Amino acid sequence: MKKSTPIPVDEPLLADLWNRFRENDEQAFDELARRRYRLLFNYATRFTKDTELIKDCIQDLFLELWYRRTRLADTPYVTVYLICALRNNLLRKLKVNTRLDDSVDLAASCDVFTDNLTVETMLISSESMSQNEREIRNAINRLPRRQQEVIFLKFYEGLSNEEIAKVMDIEKQTVANFIYRAINQLKNDLPSFSQIIPQIIFLFLSSQPFDLQSC
Amino acid sequence: MQDYAQYDIKDFLADEAFCRWVLRQQPADNAFWENWLRNNPQRAAIVSKAKTLISEIHHAQNYLSEEELEMELQRLSAARKSATQYPEHKESTRRWLRPVWLGGGALVCMLVLFLLFGNPLTRPAGPRTAHGPDSAHKTDQWVEVAHDGGGTRLVSLPDGSTVRLSGKTRISYPAAFVKAEREVRLNGEAFFEVIKNPESPFKVYTSDIVTTVLGTSFTVKAFDGDKDVRVVVKTGKVTVAANTARDETREPEKNELVLLPNQQVVYHREEQKMKRSLIENPAPVGQPVAANLVFENAPVARVFESLQKQYEVQIIYDADLLAGCQLTAELGQEPLFEKLAMICKAIQARYELIDGQIIIHGSSCH
Numbered sequence: 367m368k369k370s371t372p373i374p375v376d377e378p379l380l381a382d383l384w385n386r387f388r389e390n391d392e393q394a395f396d397e398l399a400r401r402r403y404r405l406l407f408n409y410a411t412r413f414t415k416d417t418e419l420i421k422d423c424i425q426d427l428f429l430e431l432w433y434r435r436t437r438l439a440d441t442p443y444v445t446v447y448l449i450c451a452l453r454n455n456l457l458r459k460l461k462v463n464t465r466l467d468d469s470v471d472l473a474a475s476c477d478v479f480t481d482n483l484t485v486e487t488m489l490i491s492s493e494s495m496s497q498n499e500r501e502i503r504n505a506i507n508r509l510p511r512r513q514q515e516v517i518f519l520k521f522y523e524g525l526s527n528e529e530i531a532k533v534m535d536i537e538k539q540t541v542a543n544f545i546y547r548a549i550n551q552l553k554n555d556l557p558s559f560s561q562i563i564p565q566i567i568f569l570f571l572s573s574q575p576f577d578l579q580s581c
Numbered sequence: 582m583q584d585y586a587q588y589d590i591k592d593f594l595a596d597e598a599f600c601r602w603v604l605r606q607q608p609a610d611n612a613f614w615e616n617w618l619r620n621n622p623q624r625a626a627i628v629s630k631a632k633t634l635i636s637e638i639h640h641a642q643n644y645l646s647e648e649e650l651e652m653e654l655q656r657l658s659a660a661r662k663s664a665t666q667y668p669e670h671k672e673s674t675r676r677w678l679r680p681v682w683l684g685g686g687a688l689v690c691m692l693v694l695f696l697l698f699g700n701p702l703t704r705p706a707g708p709r710t711a712h713g714p715d716s717a718h719k720t721d722q723w724v725e726v727a728h729d730g731g732g733t734r735l736v737s738l739p740d741g742s743t744v745r746l747s748g749k750t751r752i753s754y755p756a757a758f759v760k761a762e763r764e765v766r767l768n769g770e771a772f773f774e775v776i777k778n779p780e781s782p783f784k785v786y787t788s789d790i791v792t793t794v795l796g797t798s799f800t801v802k803a804f805d806g807d808k809d810v811r812v813v814v815k816t817g818k819v820t821v822a823a824n825t826a827r828d829e830t831r832e833p834e835k836n837e838l839v840l841l842p843n844q845q846v847v848y849h850r851e852e853q854k855m856k857r858s859l860i861e862n863p864a865p866v867g868q869p870v871a872a873n874l875v876f877e878n879a880p881v882a883r884v885f886e887s888l889q890k891q892y893e894v895q896i897i898y899d900a901d902l903l904a905g906c907q908l909t910a911e912l913g914q915e916p917l918f919e920k921l922a923m924i925c926k927a928i929q930a931r932y933e934l935i936d937g938q939i940i941i942h943g944s945s946c947h
Binding site: 559 | 660664
């Protein structure tokens with residue numbers, strides 16, 4: 367089996383860093399940024415492929431937090447807080463840049479950014495990626511933007527459906543729908559997924575009598 | 582309790598508890614799933630496949646290399662330091678407003694130097710030479726001041742900010758700053774001293790670029806030649822963006838950069854592209870002339886650290902690789918790049934400038 371790198375479970379430590387940096391601890395601030403920068407950067411790629419814009423957005427976010435440090439509230443959910451804040455900033459920035467009025471669907475405007483640029487224009491740290499992972503990346507990038515976002519929050523950051531619903535400001539059931547639709551699409555797109563189709567068919571067939579029994 | 586025995590691979594992928602186990606590997610989840618697999622050995626293959634897929638989907642969404650991560654963290658750290666140097670004084674009572682830049686009434690100094698070649702200076706400032714985004718608003722009363730003589734001419738803006746115009750320079754500004762942003766249009770060369778107001782960003786529009794004051798105290802210097810426009814930052818932080826008012830088709834988000842101390846941006850008019858880099862001769866930031874730095878058998882990392890602090894530049898190097906490298910040197914008033922060349926010679930390394938950062942390529946000194 368492939369080695370899997372678990373997401374570090376450092377949320378309690380993060381809450382501690384958060385409190386220390388609110389009291390002017392510069393090292394705590396740097397450490398907090400270090401622990402969540404990668405997550406935020408990767409999350410932002412679901413909104414725009416412009417990596418310079420992303421970097422500036424995240425710099426602005428952290429500097430804003432630093433300026434406002436004494437007025438920030440205590441929160442046990444630092445990660446979700448950061449994700450929400452970055453999401454707001456990104457949507458605002460992309461909206462300003464496209465000079466759209468409020469009537470235009472924001473998600474649609476983000477799709478414009480995503481679709482105009484091919485996957486190849488994105489920085490790809492491909493040497494560390496397997497062929498499978500590259501195919502998965504491409505398949506994900508072909509999903510509608512909001513499905514990409516759900517897939518990211520679920521499989522990159524490991525958020526629960528409830529947390530995802532909170533971040534994206536949608537119903538929990540909508541999150542579940544997005545997840546099922548995205549997984550179905552990925553299954554259709556991915557050869558590595560298809561390899562196990564015989565297994566699935568087999569399991570599906572074998573589960574029929576099981577269903578009946580349990581009824 | 583879910584009936585996992587009937588799950589297919591898609592169900593496992595969608596399942597929260599299963600994902601949590603694969604991604605976070607908490608002891609409680611480990612115990613549950615190991616136990617479950619013992620009781621359902623026929624499901625081992627599908628569980629293994631689902632685990633691999635989740636793991637791959639996790640990895641596939643990483644777009645940031647280690648080097649980039651380090652660079653950005655250093656950039657952030659430097660910006661945070663300069664923000665600490667010029668702390669805010671005002672306690673805002675409007676917490677709900679969430680302004681991006683809260684700051685005090687500190688005087689913000691900005692020097693904008695625009696040299697426009699082959700541009701008839703007698704032409705009134707209009708939409709063709711310099712746009713505010715709302716230049717069509719006829720109701721706004723705009724004041725124009727032109728200075729064609731020698732020396733400089735001091736102009737006072739409605740918000741108390743001042744502008745020192747060089748020769749052959751024209752500036753126009755609203756009789757009163759009534760809008761959310763303070764916009765001025767410039768053609769030529771000028772030195773700005775801007776009163777800071779976090780609720781109302783100060784923007785200088787020229788034909789090609791827009792320079793925005795973001796926060797704290799800083800200096801901007803920009804040259805507008807026939808091919809390039811240049812903006813240089815000494816301390817603090819500014820944003821430079823393409824002036825997209827005259828070209829709606831362009832994708833504006835590609836043409837915005839944030840500059841930190843000792844960084845500059847060069848805007849190539851033909852390509853309509855901006856590139857961020859270090860200025861040719863970075864100056865020590867802030868403080869009066871520092872004493873010579875003397876190092877005796879010092880770890881080279883310490884030397885880099887002190888240079889980073891002194892010049893507020895980012896120096897990227899492999900700390901582990903250079904851990905054994907020591908240096909005995911006295912660093913005085915010579916330019917930064919001379920210092921770097923000296924250090925690199927001593928440790929048999931070379932340096933490179935990428936995106937406004939200094940990258941050290943060296944080898945172990947054992």
